[in-house]
Structures are given as C-alpha cells and as structure tokens.
Amino acid sequence: MASLAKSKVGAGRDKTFYAILIPILILFVAFNTFPLITGFLYSFTDSKGYGDFNIVGLQNYIDMFSDVRIGNSYLFTFKVAVVATILTNVISLMLALGLNSKIKFKSAFRALYFVPQILGALVVGYVFSYFFTYIVPAITGTGSILASPEWAWVAIVVVLVWQSCAQTTIIYITGLQSVPEDVYEAGSLDGATGWNQFRYLTFPLIMPSVTTNMVLVMKNMLMVFDQIVAMTSGGPAQSTESISYLIYNNGLSGGQFGYQCANAVIFFILIAVISILQTRFLNSREEQL
Amino acid sequence: MATLSLEHIGKKYPNGFEGVKDFNLEIADKEFIIFVGPSGCGKSTTLRMIAGLETITSGTLKIDGRVVNDVEPKDRDIAMVFQNYALYPHMTVYDNMAFPMKLRKASPEDIDKAVHEAARILDLEKLLDRKPSALSGGQRQRVAMGRAIVRNPKVYLMDEPLSNLDAKLRVQMRAEISKLHDRLGATIIYVTHDQTEAMTLGTRIVVIKDGVMQQVDTPNKLYSEPVNLFVAGFIGSPQMNFIDAKVGEAAGKVTLTFGHNTITLPDSKGSVLKKKGYVGKVVTFGIRPEDVVEQHEHDKGRTLSEAIDATVTVYELLGSEAMIYGEVDGGQISAHIEATNPVRTGDKIKVAFDADKIHVFDKDTELAIVH
Numbered sequence: 001m002a003s004l005a006k007s008k009v010g011a012g013r014d015k016t017f018y019a020i021l022i023p024i025l026i027l028f029v030a031f032n033t034f035p036l037i038t039g040f041l042y043s044f045t046d047s048k049g050y051g052d053f054n055i056v057g058l059q060n061y062i063d064m065f066s067d068v069r070i071g072n073s074y075l076f077t078f079k080v081a082v083v084a085t086i087l088t089n090v091i092s093l094m095l096a097l098g099l100n101s102k103i104k105f106k107s108a109f110r111a112l113y114f115v116p117q118i119l120g121a122l123v124v125g126y127v128f129s130y131f132f133t134y135i136v137p138a139i140t141g142t143g144s145i146l147a148s149p150e151w152a153w154v155a156i157v158v159v160l161v162w163q164s165c166a167q168t169t170i171i172y173i174t175g176l177q178s179v180p181e182d183v184y185e186a187g188s189l190d191g192a193t194g195w196n197q198f199r200y201l202t203f204p205l206i207m208p209s210v211t212t213n214m215v216l217v218m219k220n221m222l223m224v225f226d227q228i229v230a231m232t233s234g235g236p237a238q239s240t241e242s243i244s245y246l247i248y249n250n251g252l253s254g255g256q257f258g259y260q261c262a263n264a265v266i267f268f269i270l271i272a273v274i275s276i277l278q279t280r281f282l283n284s285r286e287e288q289l
Numbered sequence: 290m291a292t293l294s295l296e297h298i299g300k301k302y303p304n305g306f307e308g309v310k311d312f313n314l315e316i317a318d319k320e321f322i323i324f325v326g327p328s329g330c331g332k333s334t335t336l337r338m339i340a341g342l343e344t345i346t347s348g349t350l351k352i353d354g355r356v357v358n359d360v361e362p363k364d365r366d367i368a369m370v371f372q373n374y375a376l377y378p379h380m381t382v383y384d385n386m387a388f389p390m391k392l393r394k395a396s397p398e399d400i401d402k403a404v405h406e407a408a409r410i411l412d413l414e415k416l417l418d419r420k421p422s423a424l425s426g427g428q429r430q431r432v433a434m435g436r437a438i439v440r441n442p443k444v445y446l447m448d449e450p451l452s453n454l455d456a457k458l459r460v461q462m463r464a465e466i467s468k469l470h471d472r473l474g475a476t477i478i479y480v481t482h483d484q485t486e487a488m489t490l491g492t493r494i495v496v497i498k499d500g501v502m503q504q505v506d507t508p509n510k511l512y513s514e515p516v517n518l519f520v521a522g523f524i525g526s527p528q529m530n531f532i533d534a535k536v537g538e539a540a541g542k543v544t545l546t547f548g549h550n551t552i553t554l555p556d557s558k559g560s561v562l563k564k565k566g567y568v569g570k571v572v573t574f575g576i577r578p579e580d581v582v583e584q585h586e587h588d589k590g591r592t593l594s595e596a597i598d599a600t601v602t603v604y605e606l607l608g609s610e611a612m613i614y615g616e617v618d619g620g621q622i623s624a625h626i627e628a629t630n631p632v633r634t635g636d637k638i639k640v641a642f643d644a645d646k647i648h649v650f651d652k653d654t655e656l657a658i659v660h
Contacts, residue, residue: 182375189340189367200377205378
C-alpha cells in the first residue's frame with residue numbers, strides 16, 4: 001500500500017513537471033527550431049523573401065565564395081571578434097583582480113562595473129555614437145572615427161569591450177573566489193608573491209573561468225549586430241558590415257533572402273565549430289582540480 | 290636550524306579583540322614545541338604570526354637573533370604544514386614539492402635530488418606523478434610534509450596537521466612526525482587541540498587559554514604539576530576529578546572535608562596549606578582517575594587516604610581496563626579500574642585516593658597551592 005501511495009504522488013509530480021516543460025518546448029520549436037529548418041530549406045532557393053521562388057540547389061553556397069561583400073564582412077567580423085575577445089578578457093581579468101582584493105568600497109565598485117550589463121546594446125550603441133561623433137572630435141579636434149572607413153571598426157571594438165567586460169568580470173571574480181585562501185598562504189611562504197603568484201597559482205587555478213569567458217565572449221562578438229545598427233549601419237563604405245548585419249540587411253530588405261539564408265547556415269556551422277575547437281583547446285589546458 | 294624568541298608578542302584586531310596577549314617564549318634549537326589549548330585560544334594565531342601570515346601588533350619576534358616582525362613570510366626561512374594541507378591542486382606531487390625550490394631558482398638537479406630524498410623519507414616515490422585530488426588524506430598530509438622538508442628551513446610550523454585524518458592514521462602519522470623530528474633535528478612548532486598529540490610529541494608544551502599563556506613545561510611536569518585548574522583539567526584524559534572541600538585540622542593533621550567525607554592529607558601537603566593560611570577555607574582538590582583506587586584493586590604500595598562511599602553511575606569497558614564514573618557525597622568521581630574488576634553500574638563501592646597525588650588549588654585564583 002505504501003509503495004502504491006508513493007507512486008501516485010510520483011505520478012502527480014511528473015504531471016507538474018510536464019506541465020512546466022511542454023509549453024516552453026512548443027514555443028522553442030515554433031520560434032527557433034522551425035525557422036532554423038525553414039531557413040536551411042530556403043538556402044537552396046532564390047527566394048527574395050516574397051513571391052515565387054525556384055530551387056537552385058547549391059548555387060547560393062557556390063556564389064558565396066566569390067562574393068567580395070560577404071568576404072569583407074567575414075574579415076571585418078573576425079577582426080573585431082578576435083581583438084575584442086582578447087581585450088575584453090585581459091581588461092576583465094585585471095578588473096576582477098582589483099575587485100577581488102581587500103579594498104574599500106569593493107561592493108560599490110562591483111555594482112558600478114556591472115552597469116553596462118543591464119543596459120540595452122542599442123542604447124549603449126546610440127550613446128557611444130553620440131560620444132564618437134560629437135564629444136571625441138571636440139576634444140581631439142579631428143573628425144569622427146565613425147566616418148573613417150579605416151578606423152570605424154575601432155569604435156565598434158571599444159563599445160563591444162566596454163559592454164562585455166561587465167559579465168566577463170563577474171565570471172572572473174567568481175573564479176578568483178574559488179581559489180582557496182590557504183593556497184595563497186602556502187604560496188607566500190614558498191615565495192610565490194606578486195607576479196609569480198599570478199603566474200603559478202592564480203592563473204592556472206582560474207583556467208575554467210578563462211575557458212568559459214573566451215568561448216562566450218568570442219561567440220557574442222562574432223554575432224555583433226545591435227552596435228552596428230546603432231553606430232554605423234555597416235558604413236562608411238560597408239567597412240563595418242558584420243555577418244549578422246549583412247544577413248539581416250540584405251536578406252530582409254535587399255531581396256537576397258535565399259542567398260543570405262545560405263550565408264546564415266555557413267555562419268551557424270562556423271560558430272559551432274569555433275566554439276567546439278576553443279573548448280577542446282582550453283579544456284586541455286584546464287587543470288584537473 | 291634555529292632558535293626563536295617571542296618577546297611580549299600580542300595580537301589586537303581592529304575591532305579591539307585581543308587574540309594573543311603578552312606572549313613570551315624562548316625556543317631552543319631542535320626543540321619540538323607544542324601549542325595546545327581549546328579552539329579559539331590564540332594558538333593558531335601565534336603560529337601564523339611566526340609565519341608572517343598575520344601581522345604582529347605588539348612585541349618582537351626574533352629568529353636566530355634577527356628581528357623578523359616586518360620580514361615577508363618567504364624571507365623568514367620557515368616552512369608550514371597547514372591543517373587542510375594547502376597543496377597546489379593543479380600541480381603533481383613532484384611539482385608541489387619542487388615549487389618552493391623552483392621559485393628560489395635552485396638548479397633542476399638540486400631540486401630533483403631534494404624531492405626524491407623527501408619522497409623516499411615519506412614513502413611518496415610511487416605517487417610523484419599524481420595530482421593531489423587523486424590522493425588519500427594521509428597521502429596529502431605526507432606531501433604537505435614533503436613540501437616543507439624539501440625547503441630545509443630553519444623552522445617547521447605545523448598547524449593541526451593531523452586533525453583531518455581518521456583516528457588510526459593519526460596515531461600512525463604521529464609516530465612518523467616524531468621520527469621525522471629525530472631524523473631532521475629540526476626546530477618544530479606544532480599547534481594542536483589534542484592533548485594526546487601534545488603529550489606524545491612535544492619536548493615542551495605551551496598551554497594557552499583565551500590568548501594567555503598558562504604554562505610552559507615538559508609533558509611530564511605539565512601532567513604532574515599543573516600550575517592551575519585549567520591546565521590540570523585540560524591535560525590528561527579522562528580529565529582530573531575536581532571536588533570542592535573545606536580544609537580542616539584534626540590531631541595535628543590537615544584534612545579535606547566534602548559532604549560527609551573527610552580525608553587526611555600527607556604532612557608534606559598539609560603543612561603547605563597550613564603555612565599559607567588555608568585552614569578553615571574552601572579549596573578545590575584534584576585527583577586523576579588513575580590515582581583513585583577502588584576497593585577491589587591492588588593498592589600497589591600507594592599511600593591511600595581514608596575510603597569513602599561511592600555509587601557507580603556509568604561503567605565503560607575500554608579493553609584492558611575500564612572506567613567507572615560515580616557519585617560521592619559532595620561531588621563526582623571517576624576512576625580507572627582493571628577490566629577484571631566485577632564492579633558495574635549501580636554498585637555501591639568504596640574508593641580511596643593516592644594521598645601523594647592529590648593536587649590542591651585555590652578556589653578563587655584557581656592557582657595550584659600544592660601538588
């Protein structure tokens with residue numbers, strides 16, 4: 001009898017779990033999985049996003065490789081992503097070391113450095129657009145770098161790094177807090193202080209946080225979109241056109257729906273492969289704790 | 290190896306709490322000094338001040354005559370074994386032990402030689418390639434010890450190094466540490482709250498309570514001549530019996546009366562009490578369980594006091610011997626008895642004290658009057 005009663009309770013609980021899970025699953029499939037599959041199918045067509053279309057097989061994929069505009073967008077995106085990922089991680093780690101030390105007003109500083117995280121990317125983009133267009137030129141007496149095809153990408157990097165440091169720093173602080181205090185104490189007796197402490201103790205012990213941050217930031221940077229919309233709209237002279245922006249712009253309003261779907265599929269595969277490679281490489285350097 | 294000198298060492302925290310008060314101690318070369326006391330008594334704080342992990346807020350610390358109050362931990366030439374071992378989790382056993390030498394830029398050959406020598410002493414040779422996570426508690430403990438040995442420091446500091454081990458391993462490692470002390474001829478300062486460890490390992494023991502040093506002495510002397518009630522109660526397991534009694538005088542002999550019981554003190558002790566003017570006053574007397582003789586036991590030639598009545602409330606068989614806990618008029622008493630003794634819980638028995646082993650303490654100051 002006891003076991004019967006127990007299984008009844010178990011069945012009731014299962015129902016609750018299903019009731020929680022299934023609606024979310026339906027929404028996820030409807031607005032994520034289904035569009036993904038349709039997008040994949042459209043990539044084999046010459047659809048403009050409206051009206052009739054023909055199946056063109058792999059033609060879109062073949063054309064992509066000789067498309068200079070797409071090539072440039074990949075170059076720009078990877079340049080920005082690599083530079084921004086490195087800068088974000090270096091700056092965040094330094095901030096985390098400072099914010100994890102025994103200083104006054106530590107909590108206030110931590111809160112302050114977290115503010116960029118809660119602001120929308122578009123808002124930040126517009127604020128920095130104003131900053132680079134009016135304030136910086138007023139101080140330096142030069143033109144806005146947003147108007148320079150050679151230097152506009154630097155402005156994008158600055159905004160990306162400024163905003164992504166918040167979350168990255170938090171992850172590094174958590175990592176630093178997980179290093180046991182007595183390891184540092186033993187180190188201080190063994191002679192590991194200052195740079196030696198960081199090199200031999202701190203850095204190897206926060207390697208899991210480094211992996212997480214490198215992968216997350218790299219992925220986010222590769223998908224840069226909002227900041228481009230807010231600051232440059234891909235200009236000047238298409239010099240800041242990121243892959244996501246190109247897919248959105250030409251796919252939805254440029255009559256290249258099928259073609260940009262093919263671009264999106266390639267981009268999706270590329271990000272997945274990079275994330276896996278990164279995780280593999282960094283995991284191998286993570287210490288077995 | 291080295292001598293240490295702690296002169297009026299004190300630790301006052303920013304909130305005003307004094308963790309250690311006016312600590313004075315001279316430690317000779319090759320001594321095995323034990324800091325013992327209950328949790329929070331300041332023994333670890335003192336050790337950490339010697340290590341340089343805590344700042345000394347007053348007093349002077351000298352190692353080999355050199356004042357080291359403001360010297361960095363790494364420049365004090367000391368090694369420490371931590372309670373949780375504090376091994377570097379990302380390094381192999383070999384690298385853990387080599388690390389201090391590597392940072393001191395020793396040659397790879399010297400490092401290799403020192404690490405293998407330490408590994409041989411501690412029986413770690415087969416574990417050199419392992420990470421700490423793949424080691425048992427006892428093995429980690431030995432690696433921590435090895436990391437200290439490789440350094441060949443002036444002083445070894447050990448902060449409750451055995452407290453995370455199980456009982457059997459603890460006894461084994463205790464013997465290992467004792468052997469190590471003989472082999473290395475090192476000056477060791479060892480913190481523990483376990484008085485058995487203190488008694489078995491130390492050449493001298495420092496008993497600390499509430500940040501104040503109570504007594505510094507050899508294990509033997511600490512056991513037989515505790516300076517106050519705290520030391521008498523802390524050292525020895527099971528604890529010394531304490532009973533409040535009134536000092537009296539009858540037929541020229543000094544007596545102690547508690548409840549309806551009166552016992553006569555030997556002249557050597559009685560005369561001291563009399564001279565110090567305790568006759569007519571209430572004192573606390575102490576007697577260790579092994580000095581309480583139950584009527585069935587052999588007196589082994591000891592001078593026994595008058596027998597008093599007791600009722601056994603608890604009987605504990607320990608193996609070769611047993612403990613009994615009982616009520617006497619005016620107090621409680623525990624006694625060691627032979628395992629063959631037929632006494633059991635509920636029995637009414639008679640016990641006598643080894644009169645020469647009675648300790649008498651002042652009830653107010655808690656200081657020992659006579660041993």
